[in-house]
Amino acid sequence: MTRAAPLAVWYAEHGRHDLPWRRTRDRWAVLVSEVMLAQTQAARVRDVWPTFMARYPSPAAMAGVGLGTVITEWGHLGYPRRARWLWESARLITEQGWPVNLRSLPGVGRYTAAALAAQCDDADVPAVEVNVRRVVERVIGRRSTEREAEQAAVLVGRGLRGRDRLLALMDLGALVCRARGPECAACPLRRRCATRGPLDGERRARQGAFAGSFRQRRGKVLARLRAQARVPAGELDAEALASLVADGLAQVTRNTAHLP
Numbered sequence: 001m002t003r004a005a006p007l008a009v010w011y012a013e014h015g016r017h018d019l020p021w022r023r024t025r026d027r028w029a030v031l032v033s034e035v036m037l038a039q040t041q042a043a044r045v046r047d048v049w050p051t052f053m054a055r056y057p058s059p060a061a062m063a064g065v066g067l068g069t070v071i072t073e074w075g076h077l078g079y080p081r082r083a084r085w086l087w088e089s090a091r092l093i094t095e096q097g098w099p100v101n102l103r104s105l106p107g108v109g110r111y112t113a114a115a116l117a118a119q120c121d122d123a124d125v126p127a128v129e130v131n132v133r134r135v136v137e138r139v140i141g142r143r144s145t146e147r148e149a150e151q152a153a154v155l156v157g158r159g160l161r162g163r164d165r166l167l168a169l170m171d172l173g174a175l176v177c178r179a180r181g182p183e184c185a186a187c188p189l190r191r192r193c194a195t196r197g198p199l200d201g202e203r204r205a206r207q208g209a210f211a212g213s214f215r216q217r218r219g220k221v222l223a224r225l226r227a228q229a230r231v232p233a234g235e236l237d238a239e240a241l242a243s244l245v246a247d248g249l250a251q252v253t254r255n256t257a258h259l260p
């Protein structure tokens with residue numbers, strides 16, 4: 001009998017199997033989770049995903065409401081372009097079915113397409129998001145392109161395939177091989193790891209400070225539009241409003257701003 005790989009043993013014991021979206025293979029449900037997780041911490045997504053899925057259990061359920069409703073219910077998750085992408089995807093899927101190439105859906109890039117294939121279709125494809133990338137780059141001891149990181153993920157995650165490999169590396173990056181203060185002593189990959197710590201020159205990709213940022217200004221305008229159906233455009237931050245209009249997240253009709 002062959003012994004299970006240390007990463008597989010660690011994942012079975014310590015993986016975040018209780019995250020609610022891990023209990024489904026439904027493509028729509030997993031797409032919603034991936035879009036939320038792209039820029040929001042899992043702990044926060046855990047709070048909102050079940051409610052969102054109860055409201056929009058299928059693409060048709062979301063396609064049946066206006067974009068403004070989805071933006072309002074996106075609430076304070078931030079980066080509201082994601083709400084628009086989901087709504088546009090819901091309409092496309094409802095009208096035409098799931099596309100063969102998932103990357104033709106708005107906001108779905110290489111990682112999300114591969115993550116959906118691995119998690120929902122049992123495809124043995126590597127997918128590399130920020131946590132996976134940090135783990136594999138530390139193990140191989142160098143920075144890599146996305147494609148190199150995908151190949152490295154297959155080697156680093158040997159003993160696991162597709163979905164389990166992705167989720168095991170993702171969880172290891174989130175829980176053990178953290179951006180700051182990796183716990184190498186508790187890591188199942190330590191024997192194979194080239195760095196046993198951050199890479200030289202590794203810098204955490206930081207989001208700029210939210211306070212005082214343009215993102216915050218956009219957020220304030222959007223909050224006002226969520227709370228009030230119609231607002232005189234002159235009462236709003238003009239630059240932030242123009243940017244929301246350009247993104248399709250707000251409209252101005254006869255000098256009155258409102259959600260789409």
Ligand code: SF4
Pocket residue numbers: 135138139176177178182183184185187188189190193194195196197198
């Ligand atoms: S040994 Fe340390 S740096 Fe290497 S993969 Fe494990 S936690 Fe990350």
